[in-house]
Amino acid sequence: MSDATSNTAEAEADPTDCSACGTPLESGDLRCAICGKSAPVRRYDLGTTQVVKILRCTGCGAAVAYDPKKQAPSCSFCDSVVEIETLEDPMEQTGGYLTFTVTPEDAKAQLQRWLSSLGWFRPSDLSSTARVQELKPLWWVAWVFDADARVSWAADSNQGGRRSAWAPHAGTTEFVFDDILASASRGLSAAEVGVLASGYDLMTARPDPEGAENATIEQFDVQRSQARKQVSKALNEMAHNRVQQSEIPGTKFRKLQVSLVLQNLVTRRLSFPAYVMAYRYKGQLYRLVISGQDKTLMSGNAPYSQVKIIGVVGAVVAVLAFILLLIALAQ
Amino acid sequence: MGMAADTIEQKIDYKEISCQSCGSNLLVEPQMLTAICPYCASPSIIQRPPSENLPTPTFTIGFVVTQDRAIEAVSSWIGRSSVFAKSAFRKAAPELTRGVYLPAYLYNAVANSDYRADIGENYTETETYTTTDSNGKTVTRTRTVVKTEWRSLQGQHCCYILDVVVTASKGVTNEALEAVEPFDLRALRRFTPAMISGWLAEEPSRTQDECFQFAHGEALDKVGSQLKGFMPGDSYRNLQYETDVARESIDLVLFPIWSLAVRYDESKPPLQILVNGQTGRVGGKVPISPVKVSIAVGMVLLILVVGALLFGMAR
Numbered sequence A: 001m002s003d004a005t006s007n008t009a010e011a012e013a014d015p016t017d018c019s020a021c022g023t024p025l026e027s028g029d030l031r032c033a034i035c036g037k038s039a040p041v042r043r044y045d046l047g048t049t050q051v052v053k054i055l056r057c058t059g060c061g062a063a064v065a066y067d068p069k070k071q072a073p074s075c076s077f078c079d080s081v082v083e084i085e086t087l088e089d090p091m092e093q094t095g096g097y098l099t100f101t102v103t104p105e106d107a108k109a110q111l112q113r114w115l116s117s118l119g120w121f122r123p124s125d126l127s128s129t130a131r132v133q134e135l136k137p138l139w140w141v142a143w144v145f146d147a148d149a150r151v152s153w154a155a156d157s158n159q160g161g162r163r164s165a166w167a168p169h170a171g172t173t174e175f176v177f178d179d180i181l182a183s184a185s186r187g188l189s190a191a192e193v194g195v196l197a198s199g200y201d202l203m204t205a206r207p208d209p210e211g212a213e214n215a216t217i218e219q220f221d222v223q224r225s226q227a228r229k230q231v232s233k234a235l236n237e238m239a240h241n242r243v244q245q246s247e248i249p250g251t252k253f254r255k256l257q258v259s260l261v262l263q264n265l266v267t268r269r270l271s272f273p274a275y276v277m278a279y280r281y282k283g284q285l286y287r288l289v290i291s292g293q294d295k296t297l298m299s300g301n302a303p304y305s306q307v308k309i310i311g312v313v314g315a316v317v318a319v320l321a322f323i324l325l326l327i328a329l330a331q
Numbered sequence B: 001m002g003m004a005a006d007t008i009e010q011k012i013d014y015k016e017i018s019c020q021s022c023g024s025n026l027l028v029e030p031q032m033l034t035a036i037c038p039y040c041a042s043p044s045i046i047q048r049p050p051s052e053n054l055p056t057p058t059f060t061i062g063f064v065v066t067q068d069r070a071i072e073a074v075s076s077w078i079g080r081s082s083v084f085a086k087s088a089f090r091k092a093a094p095e096l097t098r099g100v101y102l103p104a105y106l107y108n109a110v111a112n113s114d115y116r117a118d119i120g121e122n123y124t125e126t127e128t129y130t131t132t133d134s135n136g137k138t139v140t141r142t143r144t145v146v147k148t149e150w151r152s153l154q155g156q157h158c159c160y161i162l163d164v165v166v167t168a169s170k171g172v173t174n175e176a177l178e179a180v181e182p183f184d185l186r187a188l189r190r191f192t193p194a195m196i197s198g199w200l201a202e203e204p205s206r207t208q209d210e211c212f213q214f215a216h217g218e219a220l221d222k223v224g225s226q227l228k229g230f231m232p233g234d235s236y237r238n239l240q241y242e243t244d245v246a247r248e249s250i251d252l253v254l255f256p257i258w259s260l261a262v263r264y265d266e267s268k269p270p271l272q273i274l275v276n277g278q279t280g281r282v283g284g285k286v287p288i289s290p291v292k293v294s295i296a297v298g299m300v301l302l303i304l305v306v307g308a309l310l311f312g313m314a315r
Helices: A002-012 A104-121 A190-199 A224-246 A306-330 B002-011 B067-079 B087-091 B174-180 B208-230 B290-314
Strands: A051-053 A064-067 A072-075 A136-157 A167-183 A253-281 A284-291 A298-300 B015-018 B025-028 B034-036 B043-047 B094-132 B138-167 B235-262 B271-276
Touching: A104 A253, A104 A284, A104 A298, A136 A190, A136 A224, A136 B138, A167 A190, A167 A224, A167 B094, A167 B138, A190 A284, A190 A298, A224 A253, A253 B138, A253 B208, B015 B043, B067 B087, B067 B094, B067 B235, B067 B271, B094 B208, B138 B174, B138 B208, B138 B235, B174 B271, B208 B235
Parallel strands: none
Antiparallel strands: A051 B043, A064 A072, A136 A167, A136 A253, A253 A284, A284 A298, B015 B025, B034 B043, B094 B138, B094 B235, B235 B271
């Protein structure tokens, strides 16, 4: 069927940008995910005169009709189905791996420094836990996006208040979002991502994972449509934060509303290198994460020995009591 | 009845096509994109060059609900209808007329609005008032009251208007289409003739201008409701706005609709009931029986009067 072949040709053609808002369309998009504009299509030639035709099955020549049970046009005789271009919603795939520039030795040295910084309050049996001292390389996943946003906002602020403590304010501004990272990682917490995010060089992205052996490679486990929702949500949060920081006058605000329109939203899917040391101690998970590109960026927590802390507090109290006693005796 | 049918037929400008399978000549209603040959049952598709008011459809949503399920859905919908519905209607069986791909426009735009409103900011004040106490003496007391200070606010608001659907068929009004919406637009497919083969499919019978105007109106309503949620303060009044729409796009979409007729009164035209061919949602206006309503109102009045009488006697 000629229609079927022309559809395949379109699917293979390079995705273009949305003609209305400049957001790139991806293969399998029928419409722009941001503004809803339909994707351009090379129309099959309709000619200039009216044509009456019967679509026939390429296999057996019987007429083809749409079948709601198969939700596709199908041949009533031989049951074969005609493929129609539908909205595709594939799982997200990483578009590149940033290389490790921190060597395992550097990371290990960093880990030792961190362990010793915990000092004496660490439980004494901690170092015998096998997983401590072992750093594992990991590539975690995130979306990185650029966008130009026109942001309108309205809020109450304490500036300009008369009888009421609040006065209404509103404004419009343009924000440029450049290389904003939105985590897609299930493994790392938001706080950990917050620490690591700033220290990566996006130019080091390679098609294959490089620079680490036996690394854990995290996958995006969401579909494209869900990913777009998460990116939109991240964008909205960013806009909210920026309005709070730089737009609203006064020192206090309430009832902030933000509405934004985007242009040129470009999203990349990338895998980011990190070293992770994770272990359980008495049923609780503890973890240290070091950036794979900047060893000074790290985030971690460790158990404290309650016995030792109580011991020290007890000792301090005892010493204070002893001193007080001495003073009392001296008088 | 027969006379009426004849006069209508004379006005319709039928298209004549010939079946590509058996060669018989068929008369097709002018706004149809498909035909089924009554002699050999072959599904024909009529393709014509697009024009301004008759663009080629961009997308379709395929039928999911089968004919049997559509009839079932309408039967149970009639069963669930109000007790005030005409008895004949509640007993009527739906007759299937057709499953049709209905033309409608899908509209998207960006709205930029200038608005102006009075924002109410609440504050509390302590005021003194005089009253008489239990001993009948006049005393002065204080109380806190919430007062509202009105501040004027003007600003700009920008937002997306997404997925407004307006009918392009004169046979179905927007209200009737809204009654069976929403459609799940994730199931949109690129239009190809194979999607409508074997089914009835209509061409737009309303002009693109008319549909554009309607979509525009709906877009402004959407902006209005977004603006209401956008206002700061404890309350607002006198909200006025002017909206410019940009980046408008409009696409012709064929939506799957089962259209059923319910004949409950020989002297009246059958009632049109639509079923969403994707979700099975039923929409239509239930004929209310004036007799039943009057009886109910009469009963309520009677009970009230009896109650009042009894109450009066008891005193």
